[in-house]
Amino acid sequence: MSVVRSIVAGSGSYLPEKILTNEDLAKIVDTSDEWIVQRTGIKQRHIAAEGQVTSDLATEAAKRALESAGRTPDDIDTIILATATPDNTFPASAVTVQANLGMTHGYAFDVHAVCSGFVYALTTADAYIRAGLAKRCLVIGAETFSRILDWEDRTTCVLFGDGAGAVLLERADGEGSTQDRGILTSHLRSDGRHKEKLFVDGGPSGTQTVGHVRMEGREVFKHAVGMITDVIEDAFSATGFSADDLTWFIPHQANKRIIDASAKKLKIAPEKVVTTVQWHGNTSAASIPLALDTAVRDGRVKKNDLLMLEAMGGGFTWGSVLLRW
Ligand SMILES: CC(C)(COP(=O)(O)OP(=O)(O)OC[C@H]1O[C@@H](n2cnc3c(N)ncnc32)[C@H](O)[C@@H]1OP(=O)(O)O)[C@@H](O)C(=O)NCCC(=O)NCCS
Structure with a gap:
């Protein structure tokens, strides 16, 4: 039986240039590299530059995913961005990514499920593709958590960082078996x-x-x-x-x-x-x-x-x- 499948055609990611190490953090709050590594495994995190917003990170990851798939923005019809740290309360940061990519066709929206956001966005994109509502969809997860951290609270500020990742999901035919891509x-x-x-x-x-x-x-x-x-x-x-x-x-x-x-x-x-x-x-x-x-x-x-x-x-x-x- 022929079925519609959503296959991953390419991936990309982006981390801001600035790195904040555990040693750097120990100068801000009462913590240590030893405590953070032992409890979490984290050694460093990246922090977005002043003025660099979630859609900027998302756009960079999206461009890299498109490049790795050998596609251009003209080839895609949908952008789903998972984020809990949008640029603005509205519009959705996904439409800013759409504009940054020079796209005036198709549609873009955000999905908000915090750390589960990418899994939710991927599932949504798959459902849209299988329902015939999308053919090629950029699925992005992007965050600037550094902007919502309390930098005086050592129990949270040591855990999070900024970054973005994306995949290009494409409609393909499958046989309906678990051997399908x-x-x-x-x-x-x-x-x-x-x-x-x-x-x-x-x-x-x-x-x-x-x-x-x-x-x-x-x-x-x-x-x-x-x-x-x-x-x-x-x-x-x-x-x-x-x-x-x-x-x-x-x-x-x-x-x-x-x-x-x-x-x-x-x-x-x-x-x-x-x-x-x-x-x-x-x-x-x-x-x-x-x-x-x-x-x-x-x-x-x-x-x-x-x-x-x-x-x-x-x-x-x-x-x-x-x-x-
Ligand atoms: C946050 C986490 C690392 C804390 O580790 P823990 O072993 O549970 O530590 P506790 O919260 O019980 O705190 C133990 C002690 O360390 C202290 N402490 C907390 N943060 C600290 C830090 N950054 N540096 C040094 N000491 C710290 C606490 O104040 C406490 O001190 P006390 O015993 O004198 O009261 C751990 O609970 C965890 O990983 N939780 C899941 C967090 C997570 O992943 N959230 C995101 C999910 S999407």
Whole structure:
């Protein structure tokens, strides 16, 4: 049976030039390189330059994804940008990316699911492609979390960074089997009862301010591993695959301890885990495409590899996407 599949035709990423190391942070708040590395695995993060906004980072990642796919903006019809740190309350930063790319056709919009944003955006793009609403879609995750951090709060400011990553998703024909290339299954979840455990204490309707990230770190940690493993097991049940079948596990890069604990619980071999959190910290919606693009460009990810992507974040939101490269 012939079915419509969404295949990844190219990827790109962008990190701002400025690097903030753990040693740099220890000069701002009472922390140390040892504490941060031991608890999170993070060694450094990138910080957007003054005046450099989320859509700038997103545009750069999008251009690189288009280049790697051998496509131009004329070839695409849709842009979906996952971000929790848009340039403005409105319009969506995706339309600024559209303008930056010189596109006046098609349509663009933002998706907001914080750290799960890329998994949500990828799932949305796949659904649009399969419904015939899009043929080629740029799916981007981009954040400037440095703008919503409380730089006096050592429990949060050491964890996050700025960055962007993108993939070009294209309509292709498949046979309807799990050997097809493209997205094979997606599983999204949310539970708003956990809102107070990870949130921003500002917003246009609530306070008319932008606000800062607030987090009960231990509580987030406690829930993360169970939620992540649930949606990955859903993906295994839907396809008949197991951890042994995966070529690469590309998780949301929040924290090395969460990544390692999830892989261990799922019995995913450590050498299959792509980890880049040490170089850019938690970049929220940008973290999966940043890790993915790294593993594509260094030659690890190859055609027909089976990739498991997963994320968990504020809301709580969480989800998995299983795809064949
Ligand atoms: C945030 C996190 C690293 C904290 O680690 P933890 O082992 O739970 O640490 P705790 O919060 O219990 O704090 C332990 C101590 O370290 C201190 N501490 C907190 N941040 C610190 C820092 N940056 N540097 C040094 N000490 C710090 C605390 O004040 C506390 O001190 P106390 O015992 O004197 O009260 C951990 O909870 C975590 O990874 N949570 C998940 C966060 C996450 O990934 N969120 C995003 C999901 S998308």
